[in-house]
Amino acid sequence: MALGKDYATQECSIASALEVIGERWTLLVIRDAFYGVRRYNDFLVHLGIPRAVLASRLQALTAQGILEKRRYQESPPRDEYVLTDRGIALWPTLRALGLWGREHLTKRRLRIFRHAACGTELGPYSDCPACGTVVAVPDVEVVPGPDLSRDPADPVSRALLKPKRLLRPVEVEPA
């Protein structure tokens, strides 16, 4: 919220959190990072976000230590943005938000999250009902649900149709 003044006066960790991740688009950028999106252009086409806004969000998230900018080739110089531990710690929030949206708004099963080790669908707290443990983020597998469109327009969405683990880089085939 643009560091809008007023949240600061709230003595509240929720307000502090919103100060950092509460702006428009920010949480969707982070969601995409969990799905393995790492590059400027992939965020761009997948989110349909204005370029200037994306640049601003990536910079802010990097400054906050939620994303890390990492050089992955030298010539031409190219960077990718990956979640830090602090960013990964947002998973329970995203999970709770997605579950609420699914149950109270969309009522569709768009994506299913499973324990990669055993294939069991995760409980609301990213727990594996079969193994009785809380599943770490890298061990979560995302698979398309029955209500997800099978032929999306953009290449990133198409790449995300393949089952994959969270955080693993998505493989976008060049147009």
Added chain:
Amino acid sequence: MALGKDYATQECSIASALEVIGERWTLLVIRDAFYGVRRYNDFLVHLGIPRAVLASRLQALTAQGILEKRRYQESPPRDEYVLTDRGIALWPTLRALGLWGREHLTKRRLRIFRHAACGTELGPYSDCPACGTVVAVPDVEVVPGPDLSRDPADPVSRALLKPKRLLRPVEVEPA
């Protein structure tokens, strides 16, 4: 948010959720509702939110079925806003967000959430470590933590210094 166009094209329950509760101030209004704030003026002084924005948010949340407008006296006609079941279902999201903010940003214990029945501090998923159950929202007690200021300026914050259960109306003493 603002029903900005683009979230709509995302096939994602997180995006849908953000469409509804992602605007500036919205989640803080909901947080206050959990804390027992119910009246226009109490939201106003506690949040320091512009009047027009508060009116707009309350109306939107009511339209979405997250808050319910309820007449509590006839003359003069006065309404209060209380959380519906759909609103109460946002508790895990708020809890996750607050925990993240506390651990990665503020690093202070501002408020402590306990199981009212046994007094045990809640785990990250609103579970009671002592009883081994997930604690329902009305059974959660909020008490001020060691790092919370003891003499806040506004009367609502002052009223919230008393331990109380979530959702129970806060008793603000008239100025």
Added chain:
DNA sequence: GATTGTTGGTTCAATGAGCGAACCGACTGG
């Protein structure tokens, strides 16, 4: 019965953030 205060708003001008389109520099591949 006139005045003041409380509650819950609406209206207004000024500012700031988001938007889409255009542009740009560094490089690659043909």
Added chain:
DNA sequence: CCAGTCGGTTCGCTCATTGAACCAACAATC
């Protein structure tokens, strides 16, 4: 040499947010 890609920046336009002022319905006080 030319076209194309990637990761941005710049530029107007529009729309949302802000803070201050105003307002209507009533209650309590003088």
